Amino acid sequence: MSTRQHPQTSVPPEALHKWLSILVCALHSVYFLLNMLLMQKIGLGAVQIIVAAFSGYCFYSSLKERYQPWQSYTLMALLTFNILASASLMEFWAGAIFWSLALPLWYYNLFGLKKGFCFSAMIVMFSAAILYLRTDTSLFMPYRTVFNFTLAYSSVWLMCHIYEVQRQKTSLFLRALALQDALTGVQNRHALKADFSAVRKKAESIHMLIIDVDHFKTINDKFGHDIGDSVLIKVANEIKQSIQGLSVYRLGGEEFVVLLKGISDIQAYEQAEVIRKTIEQATFHSHTDAITLTVSIGISSLQPGQEFTDFLRAADVKLYQAKHEGRNQIRN
Ligand SMILES: Nc1nc2c(ncn2[C@@H]2O[C@H](COP(=O)(O)OP(=O)(O)OP(=O)(O)O)[C@@H](O)[C@H]2O)c(=O)[nH]1
Incomplete structure (x- = not known):
């Protein structure tokens, strides 16, 4: 009977989604204004206002308790695309690539261990490729930048992975405690x-x-x-x-x-x-x-x-x- 609704033992995805959506909405609104008013980057500004509008909609539906998992996937896809596009197209020294260090945190917390691992692995490859192609070889050896970034990213990734494995074990243990009869070991x-x-x-x-x-x-x-x-x-x-x-x-x-x-x-x-x-x-x-x-x-x-x-x-x-x-x- 595996369809049982277990007691919640971690932050529920809908709560994470709510705070992610308001954060993404605020950040993209600020970047939209900066890009449009200060830097006249119309294309990037347009993408950012779309992401801000969509995340605002996600926040609103979370408030109304109409959260759907597809919203998290869409929001994270848009956010990821935006980070990678900014890292590829904006001035390299602006450091948009640093935002990719925060992605494993959201992937693991929103999507769990397997998807968190796969999405994080994809991002480290894309980010390293962007860094390699965009590093100014007259100033740096590109492989050193890639090496340092990959190490920093991997340490964040590793911590997220260890935390998620531990969280799942604790979660199973707590479920067993909550649903098992202490004397006989059968269900309660x-x-x-x-x-x-x-x-x-x-x-x-x-x-x-x-x-x-x-x-x-x-x-x-x-x-x-x-x-x-x-x-x-x-x-x-x-x-x-x-x-x-x-x-x-x-x-x-x-x-x-x-x-x-x-x-x-x-x-x-x-x-x-x-x-x-x-x-x-x-x-x-x-x-x-x-x-x-x-x-x-x-x-x-x-x-x-x-x-x-x-x-x-x-x-x-x-x-x-x-x-x-x-x-x-x-x-x-
Ligand atoms: N050892 C032990 N006894 C328990 C436990 N829980 C309840 N009991 C005892 O189970 C007994 C149940 O007694 P009753 O409800 O009178 O039922 P019964 O003697 O089985 O009689 P009938 O059900 O009418 O056939 C009580 O003496 C309780 O103290 C437990 O976890 N361990």
């Missing part, structure tokens, strides 16, 4: 809600199984909380193995949930029966005794327009029936 209630939202967009039918260990309190009372914990871990693993590849969620206590998509009521019941039998046949261990357990299972089938809470409640009602009618049973 937050993950269940997020996966439900993702799955309901695609699947034609969804069934929810709530699995509750019968008389779990007696395990705690008889063998202690530690053994109770280890029994819960084993129950989670047994359920996981019996549903092959699907996610198991722990709602809390001794209650677990499985979501089944794209199957019939009968197939959902059969799947529940596999789980029930697996737990019934499994042996759990205290320090001294072998323990056997049973589970009761309630099944609900998602109705059109039904929200998560109602879907969960419907399964809970069926679970209550199963408990009430003797436990070690399935109700749908």
